[in-house]
Amino acid sequence: MSHLEREIAEQPQVLRTLLRAQAAPVGAIAAAIKRFQPAFVQIAARGTSDNAARYAQYLMGIVLRMPVGLAAPSVHTLYGAQPNLARALVIGISQSGKSVDVLQVISDARAQGALTLSITNDANSPLAQAAEYHIPLHAGEERAVAATKTYTAELAAVALLVTALADDDAMRAALNAVPDALDATLTLCDPIAGWAQRYRYMPQLACIGRGYNYCTAFEINLKVTELCYITGVGFSEADFLHGPIAQISPGFPVLVVAPSGKTLPTLLTFLEKLKARQAEALVIASDEAAFVHAQQQMRIPAATPEWLTPITAVMPGQVFAMQLAAAKGYDLDNPLGLTKVTLTL
Known part of the structure; x- marks a missing residue:
């Protein structure tokens, strides 16, 4: 069996682990976000993680009515500009946590006083360390180059955060049923x-x-x-x-x-x-x-x-x-x- 096939099959259990382990920590992150009262949300990501950011853009916009923009990391890296993110919740999503351009967005935002959050599969990665808050994916090592289980874990992490911010029991029940739906x-x-x-x-x-x-x-x-x-x-x-x-x-x-x-x-x-x-x-x-x-x-x-x-x-x-x-x-x-x-x- 290829690593890819095995990792596709692992997705239900990865989500069970993530949802069980991160329910309380993400609840605390949601409380911090509510205290900060961000004016908008900015999300930085690349590749597969950029598609998780697209999901967050819709979910946060629809459920939380928050304006959400997708960052253009080159603005920060190649052009050296620093958009005003002082009142933003800035989220960096990266499976490895090593994306240099995503890291730059988070670093610039935190220096301005923004509330920063990272979502990665490595709690010791540069991106996880750079952000004030971090949600680990609990996906284990992903050996196939094509990301599968880390992508659905990113989606679940976003859904868990939005559910905590909405404080909605029906949403929690629906989210907790997803691993069985994946089976x-x-x-x-x-x-x-x-x-x-x-x-x-x-x-x-x-x-x-x-x-x-x-x-x-x-x-x-x-x-x-x-x-x-x-x-x-x-x-x-x-x-x-x-x-x-x-x-x-x-x-x-x-x-x-x-x-x-x-x-x-x-x-x-x-x-x-x-x-x-x-x-x-x-x-x-x-x-x-x-x-x-x-x-x-x-x-x-x-x-x-x-x-x-x-x-x-x-x-x-x-x-x-x-x-x-x-x-x-x-x-x-x-x-x-x-x-x-x-x-x-």
Whole structure:
């Protein structure tokens, strides 16, 4: 078994450990944030962690009504500028905690008096040490270069923080049910191995999501791109309709993340448009209506509320990327030209 396959399977237990170990510490962090009363939130991240930041942008904006921006680290590093972050909650997300540019954002923010928080898988990393507060992921060593269990742990850490800030018992109960939902999702992913090889020669893929699962479209695209070496793009369904849909010709593969919730009606209409263009639709969903025009179905549990579906919906995408890479004969643990820790300025 590859490290990648094993780490995908470890995700339910990683989340159980994280949610159990960090409930009280994150509650204390939430209390500190409430005392600070930030005017806005700024999140710095790169790569897969940037997709976790996208999730935080939606969840904090919707549940907490907080304005959330994604940092441009080059503003701090290459250009040497320091935007005014004095009244902000500034969050740095990095699996390794070694991203130099993310570290610079946190360091600049803390020097200005901002409240700083890091989310990493290494409590002794530079980023964890630089921030005033830290949420460890409890994911254990991740040996495959493509991040899987650390990504869903980042999503869970964000969800745990927002739940603590909202102080909502229903949200806590829903979040604590997610590890079991991931167990169920892993079983639902079994059929993917039977049809993934159909796509071993596809040169391109569009990944579409919206709302909470905007991040999921980007993360699945990243996994397919880095593991399978194809040209992929991630889009909001709304943005895709503003021009990029013109590229869709018969047989063009489009992966659509369409869980039940506020975005499902527009995504059903989008799937009808894909059908009219004779696209090849690969759909991640729980509602049967989403599969009407799907060539391939990837099911997720129906009971998970929309705000938590990014944690479950990404798993079929991870499995698809893994199975497709295996069908193409590629190294699942060490994609060409990639390293586990990427240092950028």
